[in-house]
Amino acid sequence: MNRSWLLWAPLAVTACIGGLATYGLVVPKDEQVRSAMIGQKLPEFALPPATQGVLPLSNTDMGDGKPRLLNIFASWCIPCKAEAPQLEALEAAGVEIDGIAIRDRPEDVAAFLDEFGNPYRRIGGDSEMAVQLKLGSSGVPETYVIAADGTILFQHIGDIRTEHVPMLIEKLKATK
């Protein structure tokens, strides 16, 4: 019986592991956890106003025939402060933005809006992260593109930088 090919098996296994490891090193790692909700309708929720003087937010407020951005933020989140000018720019470009404030206090949200401006149409307060979890979001800030019929089309993880603004506007336009 000729078993000499068997002697090369360890080398073959090593080569496979090596190939796998090389792949792991070369291919950039996507550390972000994408929401499983992309492509689905918004989950049902109804949030109270995040602070005095803003409108509450429920899923029926979106998907009313107009595509919008849904921005998840918090007054205690530093990247959220950094993305505020970009949200203002989007609003100035005619984009409607709804917000959800995560684990926040009304007075802190008010102070945040005073300092960084209020680009939002409505802001729901999600003090227990319940809606955030339903959306499949794992952090703040995150921004979703919601289609005119309420479908979640796209999830942007992390703060919106200047270079992301045209991309988001494109995505919104593409929904029409």
Next chain:
Amino acid sequence: MIAEAGLAALWLAASMALIQFIAGLTLLRAGTGLLVPLIKPAAYVQGALCTFAFFALMWLFYVTDLSVLLVANNSHIDKPLIFKLAGTWGNHEGSMLLWVTILSVSGSAIAFLEKRIEAKTLSATLAVQGFLALGFFAFLLFSSNPFERLVPAPIAGAGLNPLLQDVGLAFHPPTLYFGYVGLSIAFSFAVGALLTNQVGPAFARAMRPWVLGAWIFLTIGIAAGSYWAYYELGWGGWWFWDPVENASLMPWLAATALLHSVSVLASRNALRAWTIMLALVAFAMSMAGTFLVRSGILTSVHAFAVDPERGSFILALMLLYTGLAFVIFALRIGTVKQGEPFQLLSREGGIVANNIFLSVILAVVLIGTLYPLAAEAVGDKISVGPPYFNKATVPVAVLLMLALLVGPLLRWRRDDLGRLKYWFIGAAAILLLSCLAIWKFAPEIGIFPLLGIALSIALAVAAWMPLRGRKLLRTPAPVFGMVIAHFGLAVSVFGMAAESGFSSETLTALAPGESAKVAGWEVKLNDVNPVAGDNWVAVEGDMVAAKNGNEFVLHPQSRHFFTPPMQTSEAALLTRWNGQLYAVIAQPDQEGDGRWQVRLWWKPFVTFIWFGALLIALGGAIALLGRMFRRTKKPARSAWQAE
């Protein structure tokens, strides 16, 4: 100045390794090997230079010379002295220097001490050793220079990860390195013996102490790491099947198998090709472990020094060494003659069973560790966790334990069932009775904890059986070593099974003055106080745990470090003979109603896990020292052969 001297010493040591390798190559050619006489002196000088470089780095850490980049990044003028010194190897560059230093010093030791194998085989072994060292020198000098300067020098230093600021952990990595390097020597011996066609008992006896030593260090290193994770991470678990834990477990599994098969080769001249294979695999696993830790390609709590360039370097070294070794294996193993025959029911057969089960566990762990990577390659994101590992490894471990009840009692070459039938019946009876008793006492316990406890009870008896009928004073030390190590395994498995079958847990929020109950203990939170250490502040719970009228004070802490800012939890452990009470306090509830989150566990017999591991290592040490002592007294004759 010191830094430059250290660097120069490293370059010189690398050139010594090169000389060793080139001189070894001349050996391969049919001639006598013109440069061969250079090999031993080169090995000595290489060891001395590396030792110098390592102590130079340690000196720089001792005086906290912040003009050295590594010191500035990893030390701090306010750090306690012991951690300053531990900082020498508590980082990527320093730990690689330690690796190479141990490698070189071991090379010198082989050159100086090894007299049993043929001169040619020894030269080949040292040449392989030089080739290995050369790769790591290149790694140090080209991509991880520990002596790099920083201009201008900072005034304070950037601290050390506070999680790593722990006496246990200061000694955990070097312990594992001793293990990994020991296996590199087994690797060099194996390749040397293959190249010079000397795979036989003499080679096995030369290799065995290194395997045994490596295995002892790996055992201690893994146990220490497990205990550290247990009390420092505050999750109450002692093994998480984290990729980096697996990275240290895989070489251990291979080394355990190798340790057993090398004994067969040394005593009985059987299992030749298999022993060589295991020696290569064991070192390949050490390299893979180093690669997994350093490259950060798998997500792990341990991932420090994540750097793709270094990852690629180690990967290249791993593939080079392992690949070349397997090529040599495939080409040369045909020249290794069949070893002595044996029957299935024999000591050899038992050890083959041990090897098969250990190899299966190793394969299961390897596949589970690499699977997420393979899944990612086809576009899936998966993490493989304890459910897979436990389900896949525990049944094999049960078979391994069953084999261990009988294996050490078997005779070499062949044995007959009749001789052992009473012991078979006895062992089965102990197993069955233990199962029934546990089941009666705790019917809700799972099948594996039940089997684990029953098997460990049976093994605790079976482990001592090889001493039956022997004159204890004349019994060779390695037999005692084996008995103690197997008994240690029983102790350790008992702890694991009891902990996983009978732990109880309470998670609650307590205001000062309130109390909570867990497993018959009443734990009262008296007060919470701020405390401060060298470079941290903490809130400390003042708790009293009471059971049966006895009271004990517990002080769990939630620590906050400044450089770098980080939160850690210091669990309070109350150790009783039959288990541990484990208390963790967290920062106050967000609501701010004056309650503190408190988590309590009662973990029955959990300390047995680590005591068992220490016994296993002790058994190894007794066998190792016994052999070394014997060798100086009498000419080489295997202790196990003496049976």
